[in-house]
Amino acid sequence: MTRPLADIIAALHRQHYREILAPLIRSLGSFEWAEDVVQEAFVQALRSWEPDRLPDEPVAWLRRVARNRAIDQYRRRQRGRSKEQDFAAALPDHVEPRFDDDAVADDDLRLIFTCCHPSLAPEAQIALTLRTVCGLTTEQVARAFLVKATTPQQRIVRAKRKIDRAGIPYVVPDRDALPQRLPPVLKTVYLVFNEGYGATDGESLIRRELCDEGIRLGRLLCGLMPGEPAPQALLALMLLQHSRHRARTDAHGDLVPLEEQDRGLWDQTLIAEALPLVEASLAGQPVPAYAIEAAIAAVHAQAGTPEATDWAQIAALYGLLEQGAVGNPVVALNAAVAVAMAGDLAAGLARIEALDRTGRLAGYHLLPAARADLLRRLGRPEEARNAFRQALEMTTNPVERRFIERRLAALAAPGGDDRP
Numbered sequence: 001m002t003r004p005l006a007d008i009i010a011a012l013h014r015q016h017y018r019e020i021l022a023p024l025i026r027s028l029g030s031f032e033w034a035e036d037v038v039q040e041a042f043v044q045a046l047r048s049w050e051p052d053r054l055p056d057e058p059v060a061w062l063r064r065v066a067r068n069r070a071i072d073q074y075r076r077r078q079r080g081r082s083k084e085q086d087f088a089a090a091l092p093d094h095v096e097p098r099f100d101d102d103a104v105a106d107d108d109l110r111l112i113f114t115c116c117h118p119s120l121a122p123e124a125q126i127a128l129t130l131r132t133v134c135g136l137t138t139e140q141v142a143r144a145f146l147v148k149a150t151t152p153q154q155r156i157v158r159a160k161r162k163i164d165r166a167g168i169p170y171v172v173p174d175r176d177a178l179p180q181r182l183p184p185v186l187k188t189v190y191l192v193f194n195e196g197y198g199a200t201d202g203e204s205l206i207r208r209e210l211c212d213e214g215i216r217l218g219r220l221l222c223g224l225m226p227g228e229p230a231p232q233a234l235l236a237l238m239l240l241q242h243s244r245h246r247a248r249t250d251a252h253g254d255l256v257p258l259e260e261q262d263r264g265l266w267d268q269t270l271i272a273e274a275l276p277l278v279e280a281s282l283a284g285q286p287v288p289a290y291a292i293e294a295a296i297a298a299v300h301a302q303a304g305t306p307e308a309t310d311w312a313q314i315a316a317l318y319g320l321l322e323q324g325a326v327g328n329p330v331v332a333l334n335a336a337v338a339v340a341m342a343g344d345l346a347a348g349l350a351r352i353e354a355l356d357r358t359g360r361l362a363g364y365h366l367l368p369a370a371r372a373d374l375l376r377r378l379g380r381p382e383e384a385r386n387a388f389r390q391a392l393e394m395t396t397n398p399v400e401r402r403f404i405e406r407r408l409a410a411l412a413a414p415g416g417d418d419r420p
Helices: 005-028 031-048 058-077 081-090 107-115 122-133 138-145 150-166 175-197 208-224 229-242 268-283 289-301 311-324 329-341 345-358 366-377 381-394 398-412
Strands: none
Touching: 005 031, 005 058, 005 107, 031 058, 031 122, 031 150, 107 122, 107 175, 107 208, 122 138, 122 150, 122 175, 138 150, 175 208, 175 229, 208 229, 229 268, 229 289, 268 289, 289 311, 311 329, 329 345, 329 366, 345 366, 366 381, 366 398, 381 398
């Protein structure tokens, strides 16, 4: 059976939107203009194509139509043949990057650096990049910032307007200016990976393509800035987290918590690549926060069994991380869990409850989920059930929802769930 045309075009949009958009943004100097012509190209495809008679090269067709739309619009805006010819010559007719030796040799990474211009607020830089360059939805961007969906949308609109009005150039900075833009670039790459590691929506817990994209960009950053500890640390962290991807869900696609995972499924090749990067990133001063996070992931990766996990070391590392990330509520939550797992369940629970009272993680499902798990371990099933119900109300991913429902069912069984 021939697939419906709308499904075919939707798949092309998901897979190739960025590679069509990125070179047009560089040539047109405007996000909104480039987005408009690319969307017009997809609309034209919906009108012109037939499901059983697609162009021989659909992506090339879309690129060509978007490019021609831009030229037509420029023709209407400008007078004079010479300008029109100059503009047409400047437009890309393929997506293979052609940069100088000193330029970033990847179109996505080049555009991420471009979006992370220091004249834009850091939150606006990252929101704009995640939405436009990395293809995350507004809801996914909002989840990354733990804010309402309207907040990143407003930031994105303001950032685009500022770019247009201020004439911010779409160029990669000189190499000596790259470190200034590195923090938001690293955060952007990690947020892309995180959306793949724990998808906001959809039927799967893991979006492998986003995890792979984050790691690919991390490797490019390490090649671009050799010896810089922060990119090395971030790459190590992503590799270590991704090394567990085969064990994180079972044959039915259901979530398997860390302590119950089959560690024989962990990818030892990724772990072996990551561990030297962890050591290298910890050697310099100051130690990047990503290096401490990578060190925590390394402790997990090197434990052959759940019982062998050095939770005391993990709790100590989280203490260091809290010192450098004062006020970060997610770090505080993870530190509280580490304290509990290191042997002091009551102290960990007290820290989570204190954090909950601040309201800084309101709507973040992992807080009540963590609270519920500690209450379960402490033998307080009714309170655990209430906390799991609260987490369930906040959870959007169906895989995570099923996991919480299983926990609730276990607690409802005779005797409750008294596992450690």
